[in-house]
Amino acid sequence: MSLNKRxxxxxxxxxxxxxxxxxxxxxxYIELVNRYRNKLINFVFGYLGDKELSEDVIQDTMLxxxxxxxxxxxxxxFSTWIYTIARNQANTELRKRKRRKTSxxxxxxxxxxxxxxxxxxxxxxxxxQNEYVGNRIHRAIQLLPEHFKDxxxxxxxxxxxxxxxxxxxxxxxxxxxxxxxxxxxxxQVELQDLx
Amino acid sequence: MNRYQFEDLVSDYIENQLxxxxxxxxxxxxxxNKDAQKIIDSVISNISDTKKISQIEVKEGFxxxxxxxxxxxxxxxxQISKPAGTIFGFTPISLSIMTIAMIxxxxxxxxxxxxxxPDSNLSIVDSLTKKNEVESDVTTQNKAKIMAExxxxxxxxxxxxxxxxxxxxxxxxxx
Numbered sequence: 017m018s019l020n021k022r023x024x025x026x027x028x029x030x031x032x033x034x035x036x037x038x039x040x041x042x043x044x045y046i047e048l049v050n051r052y053r054n055k056l057i058n059f060v061f062g063y064l065g066d067k068e069l070s071e072d073v074i075q076d077t078m079l080x081x082x083x084x085x086x087x088x089x090x091x092x093x094f095s096t097w098i099y100t101i102a103r104n105q106a107n108t109e110l111r112k113r114k115r116r117k118t119s120x121x122x123x124x125x126x127x128x129x130x131x132x133x134x135x136x137x138x139x140x141x142x143x144x145q146n147e148y149v150g151n152r153i154h155r156a157i158q159l160l161p162e163h164f165k166d167x168x169x170x171x172x173x174x175x176x177x178x179x180x181x182x183x184x185x186x187x188x189x190x191x192x193x194x195x196x197x198x199x200x201x202x203x204q205v206e207l208q209d210l211x
Numbered sequence: 212m213n214r215y216q217f218e219d220l221v222s223d224y225i226e227n228q229l230x231x232x233x234x235x236x237x238x239x240x241x242x243x244n245k246d247a248q249k250i251i252d253s254v255i256s257n258i259s260d261t262k263k264i265s266q267i268e269v270k271e272g273f274x275x276x277x278x279x280x281x282x283x284x285x286x287x288x289x290q291i292s293k294p295a296g297t298i299f300g301f302t303p304i305s306l307s308i309m310t311i312a313m314i315x316x317x318x319x320x321x322x323x324x325x326x327x328x329p330d331s332n333l334s335i336v337d338s339l340t341k342k343n344e345v346e347s348d349v350t351t352q353n354k355a356k357i358m359a360e361x362x363x364x365x366x367x368x369x370x371x372x373x374x375x376x377x378x379x380x381x382x383x384x385x386x
Contacts, residue, residue, distance in 0.1 A: 049277065053269045061267055071269055078277050079284065150264040153257070172261040197222040204253045210260075 030094035038085050045085075048094075049078050055174065056102045062169035063106045064113075065158045073109055077102045096183045099176075103166060103184060110162070149210065156206040164199035171196050212240045217247055225255055 028036075028044075030051070036044035053074060060070040080101050088097055157165060163185075170181045178196075182189045217240050223229050224237050241248050298306050 046274065049274060053273060054266065057269050058266050067267060070267075071273070074269065075273075075277055075280060079280055082281050083284070146263065146265065149260050153261055153264060172258055173264065175262070193222065194219075197219065200222060200254050200257065201218060201250070203257055204250060207257055208253070 031090050034085070034088055034094050035090070038088070045082060048081070048098075052095075052098055053078070056098065059099065059169055059174050060102055060106045062154065062157055062173045063103075063165060064109060065154060069109060070106075073102065073105045076105050080105070092183065093180070095176075096180055099170070099174075099180075099184045107162075152207060152210060153203075156203050159206060160199055160202060164195055164202065167192055167195045168199040168203070172200075212236050217244075221251065221254060225251065225258070 028047070030048065033044040033048050037048065056077060057067075057070050057074050060073045061067060064070050064073070077098070081098065088094070157168060160168065166185055167181055170176045170184065171178075176184075178189055178192055181196075182192045185192065187195075217237070220229060220233065220237055224234070229237060241251065301309070
């Protein structure tokens with residue numbers, strides 16, 4: 017007789033993990049880091065446009081999560097809280113960048129890049145095309161005003177709900193919708209040549 | 212519907228958030244304006260391309276680096292390290308400046324105190340004795356003053372006598 021019991025894997029909610037971490041369970045903290053590190057780096061990358069810098073910001077975000085765990089209250093969703101911390105860290109980095117007045121080569125020009133395609137496999141062509149489109153979209157997002165940038169990244173890149181976005185950026189729902197609409201129209205103008 | 216109203220409703224239209232009468236007006240506007248339809252198609256295409264952007268991932272060893280950062284910060288908070296070459300936490304230059312300032316303060320305080328109190332160079336016992344002598348002099352002087360005032364007829368500060376009676380010396384005459 018074979019035992020064929022299927023064990024349902026129990027997945028803790030983020031809020032439950034946070035509660036355990038607050039009680040001292042550091043494994044819960046590691047699990048939260050694993051769940052959110054890639055989501056947050058994509059959010060911050062959309063904001064800053066630099067991968068190395070985005071990773072540093074995420075490290076600082078996770079460090080803050082570790083140090084300020086007792087500030088979290090279950091009234092708000094954990095995802096809203098962690099995104100807010102990441103956004104604040106990214107804003108701090110943006111302000112530092114403005115003071116330093118540095119710019120990134122990737123943002124300096126909209127000049128078309130020539131891609132030498134050695135391999136004629138269609139997959140590679142598609143991959144390069146998608147990469148090119150992705151880079152253009154990222155660059156166009158970087159050119160948006162700050163208050164449009166964060167909402168469009170949270171909505172179209174991160175696919176968060178309007179309510180969550182409203183909580184993260186601390187503006188009314190109507191304002192969030194209006195900003196997303198304006199941001200999309202500006203992106204449409206910026207990316208006209210892609211079509 | 213005008214151009215501004217159309218632009219305000221683009222996202223709601225794409226996300227199917229318009230009410231039926233608004234949607235009807237929006238569709239009518241699109242039929243009349245081909246440019247407007249191009250804008251809608253372009254926005255939909257951008258949203259779709261944005262969702263397909265390949266997701267980046269953190270570099271290998273992210274968790275190890277994070278745990279090192281946490282340890283480093285924890286150590287930094289527990290140990291308050293004094294920088295090398297300091298005396299009681301102060302650099303030699305700042306300590307000497309503070310010492311000079313303190314000495315100057317003490318000297319100037321002593322000088323000011325000396326100016327306001329000329330007897331300040333006497334010992335405490337002598338100053339107390341001197342104080343008693345001064346007090347007894349004051350008491351004697353006050354007594355003499357009081358006696359002088361009593362005997363002084365020109366003084367206005369006479370004790371309050373009863374009202375003088377002029378009825379015998381002054382007579383009121385009716386007209």
